[in-house]
Amino acid sequence: MNSLPVPRMAKDKPRRVAVVMSNAIGDTLVLMVIVKNLLGNGIDVAVFGRPAHALRHWFPHVAIQPLPDHADAGALLAPYDTVLQMHRNQPMPRLTEAHPCVLDLDEVVFGDRSGCMAERFADFCRDELGLPDVDLSNGITPPPALRHRHYIRRIAIHPEASTEDKRWLSERFVKLARNLRQRGYDVHFVIAPHERERWRDLERWGIPAPEFSSPHELACWLYESGWFIGNDSGVGHLASNLRIPTISLFRRRRVSERWRPAWGTVNVVLPWQWVPTARLKEKFWRQTLTCARVLSTFQRMVQDDRNTAKSGSRPL
Numbered sequence: 001m002n003s004l005p006v007p008r009m010a011k012d013k014p015r016r017v018a019v020v021m022s023n024a025i026g027d028t029l030v031l032m033v034i035v036k037n038l039l040g041n042g043i044d045v046a047v048f049g050r051p052a053h054a055l056r057h058w059f060p061h062v063a064i065q066p067l068p069d070h071a072d073a074g075a076l077l078a079p080y081d082t083v084l085q086m087h088r089n090q091p092m093p094r095l096t097e098a099h100p101c102v103l104d105l106d107e108v109v110f111g112d113r114s115g116c117m118a119e120r121f122a123d124f125c126r127d128e129l130g131l132p133d134v135d136l137s138n139g140i141t142p143p144p145a146l147r148h149r150h151y152i153r154r155i156a157i158h159p160e161a162s163t164e165d166k167r168w169l170s171e172r173f174v175k176l177a178r179n180l181r182q183r184g185y186d187v188h189f190v191i192a193p194h195e196r197e198r199w200r201d202l203e204r205w206g207i208p209a210p211e212f213s214s215p216h217e218l219a220c221w222l223y224e225s226g227w228f229i230g231n232d233s234g235v236g237h238l239a240s241n242l243r244i245p246t247i248s249l250f251r252r253r254r255v256s257e258r259w260r261p262a263w264g265t266v267n268v269v270l271p272w273q274w275v276p277t278a279r280l281k282e283k284f285w286r287q288t289l290t291c292a293r294v295l296s297t298f299q300r301m302v303q304d305d306r307n308t309a310k311s312g313s314r315p316l
Contacts (some may be wrong), residue, residue, distance in 0.1 A: 003076050006131050008173060011123065014044075015035050015043045015044070015082065016040055016044045016045075016046075016079060016080045016081050016082075016086060016098075017043055017045050017046075017081065017082045017083075018032065018045075018046050018076075018077050018080040018082070018083045018084070019031060019035055019038075019045070019046070019047050019048070019049075019083075019084045020047060020048050020049065020067070020083060020084070020085040020092055020095065021047055021051065021052040021067070021091075022047025022049065022051070022085075022086050022087065022090070023050055023051065023052075023078070023090070023091045024051065024093060024144070024162065025055075025215060025234030025235065025237065025238055026233065026236070026237035026238075026259075027054070027117075027234070028049060028051045028052050028092045028232035028234075029084055029096075029118075029138060029140075029234075029237050029238060030117045030121055030138070030177075030237065030242050030262070031086055031117045031121065032047075032052070032059065032062075032123055032138035032139065032140070033118050033121045033125075033136060033137070033138045034121050034124070034125055035062060035082070035135050035138070035139075036061075036062075036137055036138050036139040037122065037131055037133075037135070038063065038125070038129075038131070039041075039062070039127040039132055039139075040131075040133055041131045041132065041134075041136075042240065045062070045063070045293035046063045046064075046080065046142070047063065047064040047065070048061075048064075048065050048066070048068060048076070049064070049065050049066075049067050050067050050106060051091065051215055051234075052064050052068065052093075053065060053066045054214055054215040054216055055086070055215050055216060056217060057143060057216055058141060058142065058143075058219060059138075059139060059140060059141065060108075060141055060266050061139065061141075062139070063229060067091060067092075068100065068299075070092065070094060070097075072177050073092065074094070074097075074098040074291055075112075077098055077099045078099070080099070081089065081095055081101065082102075082103055083095060083098075083099045083101065083102045083103070084102075084103045084104075084105070085102065085103075085104050085105070086104070086109065087104065087106060087109070088104045088106045101139055105121075105124070107120075108120050108121065108286065113174055114259075115257075116160040116257065116258060116259065116260045116262050117258060117259060117262070118136055118138070118262035118263070119136065119300060120243070122134055122136050124133065124172075124215065131137070131274050133265060136262060136263070138241065140241050141196060141241070142223055142242070143220070146220055146223050146224055147224055148223060148224070148242075148243070148262060149223075149224065149225065149226050149244065150184065150224040150269060151225055151226060152185050153184065154185070154186045154187075154188065154224075154225045154228040154303075155180055155185050155186065155187045155188070155225070155226065155227045155228070155229060155244070156186065156188055156221075156222055156225045156228045156229070156230075156235075156239065156244075157172040157173060157176070157177060157187060157189050157190065157192050157228075157229050157230060157232030158189070158190045158228070158229075158231065158235040159189060159191070159199070159230065159231065160190075160192065160195045160198075160231065160233065161231040161232060161233045162175075162233065162234070165251065165282070166231050166232045166233065166251065167231055168213050168231055168249050168286055168289060169286045169287075170198070170199075172286075172290075172291050173189075174207070175291050176229070176291050176294055176295070177189070177205075177278075179207075179291065179295060179305070180192050180295075180298075182208075182226075185227075187209055188207070188208050188209065188210060188233055189202060189209040190209070190222075190230070191209050192219070193211070195228055196209070206226070207251075208218075215238075217237060218235070218238070219242065219298050222235075222238060222239050222242055222244060223242045223244070225239075225244055226244070226245075227244065227245050227247075227298070227301070228240075228244045228245070228246045228247070229245075229247040229249075230246075230247075230248065230249065230250050230253070230296065231246060231248075232251075232256070232259055232260075236248045236261050237261045237262075239261070240262065240263045240264050241260030241261070241263050242267050243263065243265075244267045245264065245265040245266075245267075246264065246265065246267070246270050247266075247267050247268075247269055247294060247297055247298060247301070248259055248260060248261055248266060248267070248269070249269050249294070250268055250269070250270055251270075251271065251281070251282060251285040251286075252270070252281050252282065253270055256268045256270065256306055264315050265301065265304075265305075267293055267297050267300075267301060269289065269293055269297050270289065271284070271285040271286075271287075271288035271289040272288040272289075272290075287289075309311050
């Protein structure tokens with residue numbers, strides 16, 4: 001893919017940039033950091049993407065369109081000086097056929113850099129695009145009718161992930177849910193329609209799993225929830241982005257340093273680190289990440305949240 005030289009990006013004004021968003025919610029939210037910083041520095045930006053378009057009501061100041069078909073991409077992208085895409089070959093694998101000036105972020109994503117992905121993208125805006133005014137916000141804005149953390153004792157648990165290697169043991173999620181329910185919390189599982197086959201016994205276990213017709217509906221529900229616990233996933237990024245106190249379960253420390261959620265109160269819970277070698281850590285992380293570690297982290301978060309409320313930073 002042809003990468004746009006950085007000096008041209010830094011000096012050409014006015015600029016018009018099209019951002020082709022990932023098909024993943026988490027990647028979409030961190031890419032919106034770049035969108036927000038481009039807009040904040042006076043650059044005209046248009047966004048194209050499926051999850052982005054589904055969440056367009058949360059970004060009312062951004063022009064967001066559905067991901068175009070390849071046949072239509074050339075005409076839709078022609079007005080823009082530059083087209084930016086996170087990965088070289090997705091979601092549009094032949095993007096250079098549709099536009100002569102495409103910038104991908106593969107080196108930023110996979111290169112030897114510090115910080116989580118949102119921090120990397122903010123650094124990219126400042127150091128490589130030359131934007132003078134940069135921050136970590138992606139500009140997400142809740143609909144005014146919603147009340148943040150209105151259901152303070154509602155815990156959203158997301159026991160799924162995009163790949164099997166990111167999923168903690170299902171029986172431990174159930175054990176965790178039962179323990180939290182015994183403590184008086186209203187526990188719900190967040191499960192997509194294509195994931196429900198693996199969770200056919202939820203009704204027998206007495207764990208509700210509400211159905212959402214769209215990412216927008218899920219975001220509204222999450223925004224009014226009190227807490228979030230889940231695997232490394234896009235839903236975890238969404239909860240973090242909505243400033244819902246978040247516990248994110250990761251299989252390895254180095255993976256968490258790159259892919260952890262970036263916003264609000266986030267606690268990463270890792271397996272016991274005494275297991276030698278990365279290969280064995282990957283193999284046995286589900287067994288060495290215990291319910292007790294997750295519950296202990298949650299209890300500390302609750303106490304910190306109460307202290308914050310008492311200090312006046314957040315209403316009780």
